[in-house]
Amino acid sequence: MEAEIPINFIHKNSITVAATSSAFFSVLAGYPFDSIKTRMQAFKYPNTISCIKSTYYYEGIAGFYRGVVPLLATSTTLRAMSWNLYTSSKSVLVHPEFNNSNGVLGRVMFPCFLAGGFTGVTLSVLAAPIEFIKVQRQLQQVHATSGANQPTANSLGSWFLRIVREKGFRGLYTGYSIHAPLEFLGCGSYFGLYELFKYYGPSNNGVPLPWVSLAGGGAAGALSWALVFPMDVIKSLIQKEAFAKDRLAAKQLVLQRFQEMGIKGFYRGLSMQMMRSVPVHSLNFFIYETVLAYCRQLKA
Numbered sequence: 001m002e003a004e005i006p007i008n009f010i011h012k013n014s015i016t017v018a019a020t021s022s023a024f025f026s027v028l029a030g031y032p033f034d035s036i037k038t039r040m041q042a043f044k045y046p047n048t049i050s051c052i053k054s055t056y057y058y059e060g061i062a063g064f065y066r067g068v069v070p071l072l073a074t075s076t077t078l079r080a081m082s083w084n085l086y087t088s089s090k091s092v093l094v095h096p097e098f099n100n101s102n103g104v105l106g107r108v109m110f111p112c113f114l115a116g117g118f119t120g121v122t123l124s125v126l127a128a129p130i131e132f133i134k135v136q137r138q139l140q141q142v143h144a145t146s147g148a149n150q151p152t153a154n155s156l157g158s159w160f161l162r163i164v165r166e167k168g169f170r171g172l173y174t175g176y177s178i179h180a181p182l183e184f185l186g187c188g189s190y191f192g193l194y195e196l197f198k199y200y201g202p203s204n205n206g207v208p209l210p211w212v213s214l215a216g217g218g219a220a221g222a223l224s225w226a227l228v229f230p231m232d233v234i235k236s237l238i239q240k241e242a243f244a245k246d247r248l249a250a251k252q253l254v255l256q257r258f259q260e261m262g263i264k265g266f267y268r269g270l271s272m273q274m275m276r277s278v279p280v281h282s283l284n285f286f287i288y289e290t291v292l293a294y295c296r297q298l299k300a
Helices: 004-012 014-042 048-059 061-065 068-093 104-146 156-167 169-173 176-200 210-240 250-267 270-297
Strands: none
Touching: 004 014, 004 270, 014 048, 014 061, 014 068, 014 104, 014 210, 014 270, 048 061, 068 104, 068 176, 104 156, 104 169, 104 176, 104 210, 156 169, 176 210, 210 250, 210 270
């Protein structure tokens, strides 16, 4: 009887367990890449190697994980919520009563794109403040070593209080005008591409073979990020300047970046993001599909 309760719980909450497991390992594996990507976007390093060397020289290994704690704590929760919301939304959009399309794009990719986009935008309301604090933590030491007169804080709670005190609660949503459409387009293409890959890939009793999850996840992660990366650069620039006295508007930041670097300026850090996306999202979907299949076959 004692063993029956956790087994039943795991079986009924298989999506949550699978999503939480995949989020935990994905964040640990991908965070150093994300940290370097943010620094490359916000500051003018000669190249990626220079950014990595500078980070290690001034901050050590800890520098690559600066700000990871809130992301690790919240990502597992948000990922579980996102998978549950996505699965529910998808089940409605692909239901025959709602969707009578015969083509694979109309029956699979488009409804999954909409479900993923809806999920991304909905959860961005919760994720945006966490993302903003994470970026400030990642850039804090760089500001200090560069001599920039920017606010600092010793902890995540201190950053939260500083932001609210200086900018109000709305300050936690700095860059949200870019963040929300980025999440819609990014999450929509992410889930849509993976589901398309999964649809055409071989499976065993409805469970995609391991290489399908690995290849599909890596491809979906890389392609979706390539699509939205310029928007992410703009968001990083806005958030970097959040506490500047003579803060530029988003349009001015975009024009300034283009004048200084051209189109290439909106893809700074993309190589690091690609290095992160392929292994991390391959791991993400592989762990999710594996744990999900295991939880669903459990019987009390």
